[in-house]
Amino acid sequence: MSKAGTPDFFYREAQRLGYAARSAFKLLQMQKQYKLITPGSSVLDLGCAPGAWLQVACQSLGPLKNGGAVVGIDLKKVKVPPMHCDSRVQTVCADALNLPKNKLKALSPQQKGFGVILSDMCPLVSGISIRDAALSAELGMRALDLAVGGVSLLHSDDIVQGEGRSECSNSTPKNDGLLQPGGHLVIKLLESEDVKEFGQLCKPLFKKAAWLRPKATRSCSKEIYLICQGLL
Numbered sequence: 001m002s003k004a005g006t007p008d009f010f011y012r013e014a015q016r017l018g019y020a021a022r023s024a025f026k027l028l029q030m031q032k033q034y035k036l037i038t039p040g041s042s043v044l045d046l047g048c049a050p051g052a053w054l055q056v057a058c059q060s061l062g063p064l065k066n067g068g069a070v071v072g073i074d075l076k077k078v079k080v081p082p083m084h085c086d087s088r089v090q091t092v093c094a095d096a097l098n099l100p101k102n103k104l105k106a107l108s109p110q111q112k113g114f115g116v117i118l119s120d121m122c123p124l125v126s127g128i129s130i131r132d133a134a135l136s137a138e139l140g141m142r143a144l145d146l147a148v149g150g151v152s153l154l155h156s157d158d159i160v161q162g163e164g165r166s167e168c169s170n171s172t173p174k175n176d177g178l179l180q181p182g183g184h185l186v187i188k189l190l191e192s193e194d195v196k197e198f199g200q201l202c203k204p205l206f207k208k209a210a211w212l213r214p215k216a217t218r219s220c221s222k223e224i225y226l227i228c229q230g231l232l
C-alpha cells in the first residue's frame with residue numbers, strides 16, 4: 001500500500017481529489033502551517049501551469065460571496081481547471097521576467113495590488129546544478145522585485161551591508177511593488193549557496209521569513225520555498 005513519502009502517493013492523491021498536479025499538496029501544507037490565503041484574498045500565482053495552485057488558492061478564498069481573486073501567469077497557456085476553481089480565477093500567458101508591473105497591477109482587484117504573491121516558477125532543469133540554480137535565482141529575484149519593488153530591495157541591500165534603512169529613507173521614491181502592506185510572499189528556489197542571500201534580503205522586509213521543504217517535494221528535487229509573512 002502506498003503511503004506519504006513514497007514516490008507516487010501525492011500523484012495518486014492529486015488524481016483522486018481532482019487536482020491538476022501533486023504540487024497542490026505543497027500549497028495545501030503551506031496553507032495549513034501559515035494560513036497565507038484567507039477568504040477574500042487577492043492572489044498572484046507566478047508559474048501557474050498546470051493549475052494545481054490555482055485550485056488550492058481558489059478553495060482557500062472560501063465561498064464565492066466572500067470575493068477575492070486569483071491571477072495566474074505562465075509561459076504556457078493554462079486553461080483554468082474546472083474543478084476547485086470558479087469565476088474568481090483567471091490566467092494570462094506571459095513571461096514574468098518581462099511582463100510590466102503596471103500590466104500586472106491592472107489585473108489585481110481595483111488595481112490595488114495583491115495580498116498574496118506565490119512564485120512556483122522553475123526553469124527547465126538541465127541537470128547542470130550551477131546553471132539550474134542560477135536560472136531559479138533569476139526567477140526568484142524577479143518574483144521578489146515584482147512583490148516589493150526595486151527600491152525596497154535596494155534598502156535591504158543596504159541593511160545587509162550594515163547601513164540601515166533609515167539613513168536613505170528621506171530621498172526614497174515610492175515603492176513600486178505589487179504586494180500590499182501586510183501581504184505574504186512565497187518564492188521557490190533551487191538550493192545553492194545563493195539561496196541564503198534570499199533569506200537575508202527578505203528578512204528585513206517582512207515580519208517573518210522561514211524556509212520550507214514541503215512533504216510533497218520529490219526526494220531527488222533541490223527545491224525549497226521561502227515563506228515571507230507580513231510585508232512591513
Ligand SMILES: C[S@@+](CC[C@H](N)C(=O)[O-])C[C@H]1O[C@@H](n2cnc3c(N)ncnc32)[C@H](O)[C@@H]1O
Pocket residue numbers: 020021023024046047048049050051052053054073074075076094095096097120121122123139
Ligand atoms: C513547477 S511548475 C508550477 C506548478 C504550479 N504551481 C501548479 O501547481 O500547477 C513551474 C512553472 O513555471 C513556469 N515558468 C518558468 N519560467 C517562467 C517565466 N519566466 N514566466 C512565467 N512562468 C514561468 C513554467 O512554465 C512552469 O509551468
